[in-house]
Amino acid sequence: MISLQSRPDRLVIAIAVLSWVWMLGEAAAAQRLSCCGPHPTQAADLISWIVMVGAMMLPTTALAVRDVATRSFRSRRLRVVLEYILGYTACWILVGTVFALLRRYPLAHDLRTAAAMCLLAAAWAMLPVRAHWFVRCHRQIPLCPSGPRSDLDAFRQGAVHGAPCIKTCWPLMFACGITGHDLVVMIGGAVLAPTFRRSRFEFLGGFDWRFSGRTRQVSGPGVG
Amino acid sequence: MRERKDVYKLLPGDQTLDWYARAVAAMQALPQTDPMSWRYQAAIHGINPLPTAMTGTWAECQHGSSFFLPWHRMYILNFERIVAMHVANLGGPTDWALPYWNYTTSDAATLALPPKFRTPTLPSGATNPLYVAQRSPIANTGGPVLGPRDVDLSTCLTSSGTTSPGGFFGGPAVAHSGSMPGTLELTPHNAVHRQVGNTFGGWMADPDLAALDPIFWLHHSNIDRLWEVWLDCDPLHKNLTSAYWLTAVTFQFHDATGSLVTMRTADVLSLTAPMLDYKYSDASCPIAFSAPGPGPIVPTPTGPVAATPTGIGTLMTALPRELVGATLSAVRLGDKVAHFPLPTPVTPQAFRFAADKAAPSQSAMTRQLVNQVTLHLEQVTSTDVAPTYDVFLNVPIGDDPNKHEDRFVARVAMFGIKQASDPLGSHGGGGQTFAFDITKLYHHLADLGEIDPKSLRVSFVPVSPIGTPHVTIGRISLYFA
Numbered sequence: 099m100i101s102l103q104s105r106p107d108r109l110v111i112a113i114a115v116l117s118w119v120w121m122l123g124e125a126a127a128a129q130r131l132s133c134c135g136p137h138p139t140q141a142a143d144l145i146s147w148i149v150m151v152g153a154m155m156l157p158t159t160a161l162a163v164r165d166v167a168t169r170s171f172r173s174r175r176l177r178v179v180l181e182y183i184l185g186y187t188a189c190w191i192l193v194g195t196v197f198a199l200l201r202r203y204p205l206a207h208d209l210r211t212a213a214a215m216c217l218l219a220a221a222w223a224m225l226p227v228r229a230h231w232f233v234r235c236h237r238q239i240p241l242c243p244s245g246p247r248s249d250l251d252a253f254r255q256g257a258v259h260g261a262p263c264i265k266t267c268w269p270l271m272f273a274c275g276i277t278g279h280d281l282v283v284m285i286g287g288a289v290l291a292p293t294f295r296r297s298r299f300e301f302l303g304g305f306d307w308r309f310s311g312r313t314r315q316v317s318g319p320g321v322g
Numbered sequence: 323m324r325e326r327k328d329v330y331k332l333l334p335g336d337q338t339l340d341w342y343a344r345a346v347a348a349m350q351a352l353p354q355t356d357p358m359s360w361r362y363q364a365a366i367h368g369i370n371p372l373p374t375a376m377t378g379t380w381a382e383c384q385h386g387s388s389f390f391l392p393w394h395r396m397y398i399l400n401f402e403r404i405v406a407m408h409v410a411n412l413g414g415p416t417d418w419a420l421p422y423w424n425y426t427t428s429d430a431a432t433l434a435l436p437p438k439f440r441t442p443t444l445p446s447g448a449t450n451p452l453y454v455a456q457r458s459p460i461a462n463t464g465g466p467v468l469g470p471r472d473v474d475l476s477t478c479l480t481s482s483g484t485t486s487p488g489g490f491f492g493g494p495a496v497a498h499s500g501s502m503p504g505t506l507e508l509t510p511h512n513a514v515h516r517q518v519g520n521t522f523g524g525w526m527a528d529p530d531l532a533a534l535d536p537i538f539w540l541h542h543s544n545i546d547r548l549w550e551v552w553l554d555c556d557p558l559h560k561n562l563t564s565a566y567w568l569t570a571v572t573f574q575f576h577d578a579t580g581s582l583v584t585m586r587t588a589d590v591l592s593l594t595a596p597m598l599d600y601k602y603s604d605a606s607c608p609i610a611f612s613a614p615g616p617g618p619i620v621p622t623p624t625g626p627v628a629a630t631p632t633g634i635g636t637l638m639t640a641l642p643r644e645l646v647g648a649t650l651s652a653v654r655l656g657d658k659v660a661h662f663p664l665p666t667p668v669t670p671q672a673f674r675f676a677a678d679k680a681a682p683s684q685s686a687m688t689r690q691l692v693n694q695v696t697l698h699l700e701q702v703t704s705t706d707v708a709p710t711y712d713v714f715l716n717v718p719i720g721d722d723p724n725k726h727e728d729r730f731v732a733r734v735a736m737f738g739i740k741q742a743s744d745p746l747g748s749h750g751g752g753g754q755t756f757a758f759d760i761t762k763l764y765h766h767l768a769d770l771g772e773i774d775p776k777s778l779r780v781s782f783v784p785v786s787p788i789g790t791p792h793v794t795i796g797r798i799s800l801y802f803a
Binding site for chain 1: 374377639640641642643644645646647648650651652667668676700701746750751752755796797799
């Protein structure tokens, strides 16, 4: 516990590792490449969705977890980190609930739909507004140091990060979900997603209020 | 090799500023679409609104991070070469170099705007291209537009070469670190910007307009020089070594031929590199700062390793510092002096006990318990342009903080805060965070018995506000390491 107080990001890494192990275990037990069967129940779909979020999205919050812990008293670090994770995950659970409901329809089981979602995810990455969402994924809010307000702020900080992350990544996550959380698609998405991002700086978590590090032609209409 | 000279030490008859003025006039005559034009070059720093087509090329200035210094070096380097090209085309010398405004000398006259920038017209009656009306009236009338607190180098030249709070370089520019200027960026950089542009619509105070003022470039030439001065001040002063800072991020500028050049921090660290090839007439450390200051009397630290956060490499390392106190809610500043209590429930004794897992001696002095003390103003937001406050620690209730120079923490000129606070802006509305290493002050007050281990008092004094500023500080906090 002391170690986690000093190194709270280990917690999200541990959750991510456990999530991958769980999914690999499920897939191996069923001798499939996905952890879900072809027609899982809505509850199973939602559970798999949450585990997928733990595997794919939580590792991206490691620096945020460090930040939240640093900005909290040592005695409250684990508590606020858990509240942060809860706030972040709650956003994704809401989306997962919608996804599980959509899975009533056969189209949401069709691999052609998954392929279309992959294409959408790639196109989504090119949207200029996505860069703005990405920046908001890293926005800090003031954290009250103690009392119930501290708990609320930590949860809010998680939600403040989670909501724009959903805007950024939902097509990719839907694509993974439609395949029944196919491990190949998930691993591919986890590896390729960063390369879709606007720049290497963003991949590394760029945050400054003016930053590009991009290579780009500078002439264009509408200037002057 | 080009030599950048002190604008206040140019010899009589020196034509450096005359050629600068002619080149500025030539650049101002070009359309903004021309990369060789004045307005194009200024827009690289900032412009509002930003034309969509120019996203990624204009409004690219780097503040609040360790890229502040290298980006601005690249920026003024390419600007200097473009001006030199214009100078040469106008029949001037081929080795023209950008002078610097050294306002940090013992000569009080240098606290005034250099004379050739003040007059609206030239002796010939023509418009003076170096004059800008959108400046503080004090600046354009030759008054001391800068004060000792604006140009104080005692903090930045003695600060450590880290991206940690209170470090020379500013925040590490990675996710969740917030926007945090380094000591040189805060003072004198921010303060000079604000004071020269301290009027309604003042250009220098606004990042979107600042580079339109010809004095901007001489100011940044001096900031670039002070980077070299800092390196000269102490053998321990070194540039950052992270690959991320050195090579991972690239920036683009136009060179004197109009071609795009891509530059990295690693390309601009040595002034003798072929791409740079310039020197300053004086980049030596002022003697007053060459001697290392007294550090805390602390035996070998036994607490957790204080790793310097440098981005993703920080994962899995121990947290570098510990929160020991913070305000329970946001505080607001206006045009009046304001005082705020800062509860510090974690005392120095409790901090050392938690760090060492062993009770320290009851007689241990604060400086033996705490290696570093940093005061943070977190998530500071405002819709005003560069509001500025002087910050003090533990000023007695009822006293005028300005009468307690020994409790002065820093002047905080919030250059760029309007842009950083815009929720629709590229910063996401997170605001700015300011951090000050107050170790010496804290230990000094503790030695005097004037630190209540359970609570501090932080005071803010507005500095010549224009109208009523509205500033919100998300949280005032104190950290030990």
